[in-house]
Amino acid sequence: MARTTGRSDHGRDQGTLGEAIIGRTTRVRGRVSGEGNLLIEGNVEGDIALTGDLTIAEGGRATSSIEAVGVTLRGELDGDVRASGVVRIEAGARVRGDVLGESVSLEEGAEFVGRLDGTFDMPSELGGEGRTGGSKRR
Amino acid sequence: MADPTLIGSGTFVRGRITGTGDLEISGRIEGEVTCSGEVVVESSGIVGASISARRILVRGAVKGDLVAEEAVILEAGARVVGDLRAPRIAIAPGGMVRGHVQTGAAGQQAAPRARTAQATASKPAAAAASSSARAPAKAVAAPTATAAASRSDSRGDGKKQVAPPARAATRVGPPPPVVPALKKGTKALQKKR
Amino acid sequence: MASTVIGAGITIDGEITSDEDVIVQGTLRGKLVAKDAVTVEHGGVVEADITGGPVAVAGSVTGNISSNDRVDLQNGAKVVGNVKATRITIADGAQFKGNVDMDV
Numbered sequence: 001m002a003r004t005t006g007r008s009d010h011g012r013d014q015g016t017l018g019e020a021i022i023g024r025t026t027r028v029r030g031r032v033s034g035e036g037n038l039l040i041e042g043n044v045e046g047d048i049a050l051t052g053d054l055t056i057a058e059g060g061r062a063t064s065s066i067e068a069v070g071v072t073l074r075g076e077l078d079g080d081v082r083a084s085g086v087v088r089i090e091a092g093a094r095v096r097g098d099v100l101g102e103s104v105s106l107e108e109g110a111e112f113v114g115r116l117d118g119t120f121d122m123p124s125e126l127g128g129e130g131r132t133g134g135s136k137r138r
Numbered sequence: 139m140a141d142p143t144l145i146g147s148g149t150f151v152r153g154r155i156t157g158t159g160d161l162e163i164s165g166r167i168e169g170e171v172t173c174s175g176e177v178v179v180e181s182s183g184i185v186g187a188s189i190s191a192r193r194i195l196v197r198g199a200v201k202g203d204l205v206a207e208e209a210v211i212l213e214a215g216a217r218v219v220g221d222l223r224a225p226r227i228a229i230a231p232g233g234m235v236r237g238h239v240q241t242g243a244a245g246q247q248a249a250p251r252a253r254t255a256q257a258t259a260s261k262p263a264a265a266a267a268s269s270s271a272r273a274p275a276k277a278v279a280a281p282t283a284t285a286a287a288s289r290s291d292s293r294g295d296g297k298k299q300v301a302p303p304a305r306a307a308t309r310v311g312p313p314p315p316v317v318p319a320l321k322k323g324t325k326a327l328q329k330k331r
Numbered sequence: 332m333a334s335t336v337i338g339a340g341i342t343i344d345g346e347i348t349s350d351e352d353v354i355v356q357g358t359l360r361g362k363l364v365a366k367d368a369v370t371v372e373h374g375g376v377v378e379a380d381i382t383g384g385p386v387a388v389a390g391s392v393t394g395n396i397s398s399n400d401r402v403d404l405q406n407g408a409k410v411v412g413n414v415k416a417t418r419i420t421i422a423d424g425a426q427f428k429g430n431v432d433m434d435v
Binding site for chain 1: 166184186200211227228229230234
């Protein structure tokens with residue numbers, strides 16, 4: 001788990017249920033992985049793989065491929081997201097990458113460039129399972 | 139003010155719909171929709187068409203691209219297979235999309251995507267991707283450049299001059315890398331003789 | 332039953348098939364097949380064959396009208412095409428050029 005300077009882990013167990021925080025002035029370069037949740041207020045460069053939830057706070061930034069359960073983006077992300085849970089991209093977020101999640105929501109005001117690949121069926125008139133996406137990206 | 143256009147749930151329109159005013163779709167459309175007002179695809183709407191309008195609100199199913207001057211809004215229950223492009227895009231929880239989504243003015247090119255350090259490792263394709271506007275040039279230059287570069291490496295000439303033109307080519311255009319490639323080809327032909 | 336309304340600013344190049352009422356205030360080029368009433372309002376322009384239930388025209392129709400009910404050409408209507416209906420009225424002020432067939 002990434003450690004931050006000058007920040008306690010709120011007295012919680014950093015094992016399975018804890019939340020780790022990468023503070024505002026902290027910069028991590030390298031792969032980040034672990035159990036529990038992660039809150040990024042600083043800067044991370046490198047892939048992130050969690051069995052918990054990831055939150056990029058406003059002002060936080062990650063240049064990473066992300067694998068997590070739930071993902072909440074309020075800051076900047078350059079990289080893909082593969083979530084097994086709910087992805088929430090809130091107003092103020094700036095995201096560039098492809099996002100895959102059980103459910104993905106995008107608030108008006110968020111900046112987003114990338115693919116969203118939800119899994120759902122279309123009415124039969126429009127092709128039923130319709131695995132093909134939209135027009136080709138340039 | 140003109141009445142809004144209503145395509146009722148028992149109606150099927152196959153063709154091109156263009157014009158001014160608002161459009162409310164509860165039925166089925168196949169073709170193309172271009173309108174200067176607001177287009178609403180109701181929950182019973184089934185649209186097999188790209189929609190271009192000032193504002194687009196989807197509660198039903200759309201297979202086609204959605205391009206708006208102001209905003210594209212997908213509400214819970216919306217199902218869209220296609221690209222979304224508008225200055226403001228909102229997808230409510232329960233709104234489902236499969237396609238490329240881009241906020242920002244409709245005319246903008248897709249911004250270059252920075253990848254993690256490993257991904258950007260010297261691949262002409264990756265470098266070329268950053269100048270998406272030059273896509274056709276890239277497609278031609280990259281294979282030639284890579285081929286020329288690998289040929290020079292294997293011959294052990296240490297001709298580093300081939301590599302820089304390859305990278306420059308993806309930025310500038312096809313002509314420069316073709317010259318070194320031809321040189322290599324000529325020598326190969328001589329060899330064959 | 333709900334109505335389908337083609338608003339005044341809209342042009343449709345193609346076919347409309349409906350099992351409800353259709354009101355045309357805008358422009359249709361192609362084909363219109365409705366199970367119920369068709370109304371071409373004043374200002375509406377239809378360059379298409381119309382098949383429907385009762386048809387009322389106050390706008391312009393260039394095409395054949397085939398109805399299983401009545402066809403009313405109102406004041407201001409301009410119709411060029413054949414009309415097939417069980418009943419027909421052509422109001423004073425309506426312009427009409429075509430054949431009328433009332434054999435059902």
